[in-house]
Amino acid sequence: xxxxxxxxxxxxxxxxxxxxxxxxxxxxxxxxxxxxxxxxxxxxxxxxxxxxxxxxxxxxxxxxxxxxxxxxxxxxxxxxxxxxxxxxxxxxxxxxxxxxxxxxxxxxxxxxxxxxxxxxxxxxxxxxxxxxxxxxxxxxxxxxxxxxxxxxxxxxxxxxxxxxxxxxxxxxxxxxxxxxxxxxxxxxxxxxxxxxxxxxxxxxxxxxxxxxxxxxxxxxxxxxxxxxxxxxxxxxxxxxxxxxxxxxxxxxxxxxxxxxxxxxxxxxxxxxxxxxxxxxxxxxxxxxxxxxxxxxxxxxxxxxxxxxxxxxxxxxxxxxxxxxxxxxxxxxxxxxxxxxxxxxxxx
Ligand code: ADP
Ligand code: MG
Numbered sequence: 001x002x003x004x005x006x007x008x009x010x011x012x013x014x015x016x017x018x019x020x021x022x023x024x025x026x027x028x029x030x031x032x033x034x035x036x037x038x039x040x041x042x043x044x045x046x047x048x049x050x051x052x053x054x055x056x057x058x059x060x061x062x063x064x065x066x067x068x069x070x071x072x073x074x075x076x077x078x079x080x081x082x083x084x085x086x087x088x089x090x091x092x093x094x095x096x097x098x099x100x101x102x103x104x105x106x107x108x109x110x111x112x113x114x115x116x117x118x119x120x121x122x123x124x125x126x127x128x129x130x131x132x133x134x135x136x137x138x139x140x141x142x143x144x145x146x147x148x149x150x151x152x153x154x155x156x157x158x159x160x161x162x163x164x165x166x167x168x169x170x171x172x173x174x175x176x177x178x179x180x181x182x183x184x185x186x187x188x189x190x191x192x193x194x195x196x197x198x199x200x201x202x203x204x205x206x207x208x209x210x211x212x213x214x215x216x217x218x219x220x221x222x223x224x225x226x227x228x229x230x231x232x233x234x235x236x237x238x239x240x241x242x243x244x245x246x247x248x249x250x251x252x253x254x255x256x257x258x259x260x261x262x263x264x265x266x267x268x269x270x271x272x273x274x275x276x277x278x279x280x281x282x283x284x285x286x287x288x289x290x291x292x293x294x295x296x297x298x299x300x301x302x303x304x305x306x307x308x309x310x311x312x313x314x315x316x317x318x319x320x321x322x323x324x325x326x327x328x329x330x331x332x333x334x335x336x337x338x339x340x341x342x343x344x345x346x347x
Contacts (some may be wrong), residue, residue, distance in 0.1 A: 009108035044131035050153040053092035060143030076118025083148035085217040085292045089237035091158040092150035100145040102138035105310025162236040163253035167297035169316040174265040179288025180273040230298035243286040244339040256323040259316035
């Protein structure tokens with residue numbers, strides 16, 4: 001994909017490490033008041049007025065992404081989203097990121113530019129400053145490690161540990177689409193391999209592909225909850241899949257949970273794709289990862305404030321710890337929920 005689409009190829013060796021860093025970090029705007037020093041010294045300097053919230057995520061070629069179908073600009077954008085999602089899940093406001101990359105010198109400079117175009121676009125849209133990073137060679141594929149930094153008043157930070165018996169379990173948006181987008185991409189890759197003249201036909205799947213390739217994190221949800229005057233008791237983002245995130249919330253909060261199959265929010269295109277791939281849509285909703293929606297609990301008394309909101313679905317409620325974590329199926333059966341989330345150590 002890189003080779004075919006970029007007729008112009010400038011070798012990284014021509015620029016050298018410092019030349020490359022200068023090249024990708026030129027024209028970087030700083031917009032946050034808390035950024036006292038960005039790129040260009042031994043370290044950046046930040047001055048938050050509230051508590052500082054920090055998170056890091058690493059993306060590794062062959063484990064988290066496949067460059068044969070992921071455009072580098074999308075990859076850069078998504079790498080930032082993955083990190084910002086964790087900050088929003090703490091109810092923090094993102095302010096800065098650092099970006100470290102390891103890559104082979106088979107990458108032309110234009111490819112690194114594409115990656116950074118995605119990173120910079122994400123910074124612009126989400127109003128975060130790119131304040132530093134590290135650049136090194138790699139002998140085996142591309143690695144991107146991003147650290148995201150945010151701030152929030154100590155009392156307003158939301159942890160995984162605050163859910164209590166009877167709290168309602170709420171998820172934003174819809175789930176399972178990113179996973180089905182990945183299935184489409186894998187299928188098209190196989191078709192292309194078998195016959196490179198086959199043009200992929202992906203029109204009908206645009207929502208699924210967008211959710212996989214260009215996810216947007218739910219910046220709007222903390223704002224919405226504030227407007228509704230609802231403060232979640234616990235919160236987590238959906239990166240690995242609903243079932244494993246529910247288990248994390250329950251373990252950290254010492255509660256059990258009942259989830260209702262009929263309440264799981266699925267886009268019609270997810271249901272259609274599941275039928276096409278012969279997959280059970282409830283299983284996909286529970287185990288498909290990378291939705292980057294927010295999952296949180298609220299007190300029962302907040303029910304009237306959230307019940308009619310189209311961005312929020314109440315999918316269950318907390319029960320005493322000893323009662324365990326179950327899915328109640330449409331036919332009323334109780335099925336224990338196990339962690340089936342996406343796990344990079346699984347074959
Ligand atoms: P040092 O040797 O002191 O670690 P570097 O030469 O690695 O400094 O980096 C110089 C400056 O460029 C630093 O401010 C660093 O944060 C920034 N930088 C280096 N690599 C990247 C990158 N991939 N993305 C963004 N900033 C970077
Ligand atoms: Mg360095």
